[in-house]
Amino acid sequence: MPAGGRPTVRSRRLGTALRQYRQAAKLDQPQAAEVIASSQARISRLETGHVTARVIEVRLLLDAYGVKDPEVCAKLEKLAKHSKNRGWWLEHAEHLRPDYVDHIALEDDATYIREWQPVMMPGLLQTPAYAEAVIARGPHYLEPERAAQLVKVRLGRQAKIEDGGASYTAILWEAVLAQPLVSVEVHREQLTAILEIGKRKNVTVQVLPFSAGLLAGYSSAFYSFSFDEEPMVEAVAMDNLRGTSVLEGPEDLAAYANAFDLLRSSALTPDASAKLIRGILRSLKEDTS
Helix, strand or coil, rough: HHHHHHCCCCHHHHHHHHHHHHHHCCHHHHHHHHHCCCHHHHHHHHHHCCCCCCHHHHHHHHHHHCCCCCCCHHHHHHHHHCCCCHHHHHHHHHHHHHHHHHHHHHHHHEEEEEEECCCCHCCCCCCCHHHHHHCCCCCCCHHHHHHHHHHHHHHHHHHHHCCCEEEEEEEEEHHHHCCCCCCCCHHCCCCCCCHCCCCCEEEEEEEHHHHHHHHHHHHCCEEEEECCCCCCCCCEEEEECEEEEEEHHHHHHHHHHHHHHHHHHHHCCCCCHHHHHHHHHHHHHHHCC
């Protein structure tokens, strides 16, 4: 069973895929249960992620469902094999909400990460000083120890991008760059860091300019994740005051994939975005000189 009796992101992704393939094969849960010589209750719990399927169960079920694609089979077997693995972030588990753990697990598994941020710098791009400032000034009081741990976790998440483990695209509204939420000194350091990070082959930073008008209010911040070689959106996460919500329904995924494409097509090119950032950086230096 996933830790704490709660479905993990990996067990839930595996269960969702198994349910979709079963339904496509027009088999019901009792029939699927016969394939693995188990009960309908176990199939139900496998498909909701409350129990993690064993690799042999995945193989038997996929064979019964007529799934022959070796890449699909390997992907789902890998989920079954690693669904209980402890991620680096669990060292800080006592300081993390379960929904935040889900978000980090999605990032850790992803091959493509896309992010839209109309308010603040993306966590995957934040400098230590910026992360410390925004976490300390969040809507809820945090004990200094917990705030320090959250900063460590936020910086730890960035290893995925630094190591080239995922292709990352961030679209920022121009206001995020032009209107500092932190001290000007920290903001300048942050803008400089973004220019450097944007030079990496696996990172794309684009700015949605003020001229895009109402499009900036089209959606609140969101993150989309893909887990294969192709950048098909397979999960979407959104932050709110109560935590992080993860969407996995086909209609939700299509809506957010379309939203990101619209934002990206209206954003400045990476080169034009870097030029804008350099201009803002110069203006900030002139204002404080």
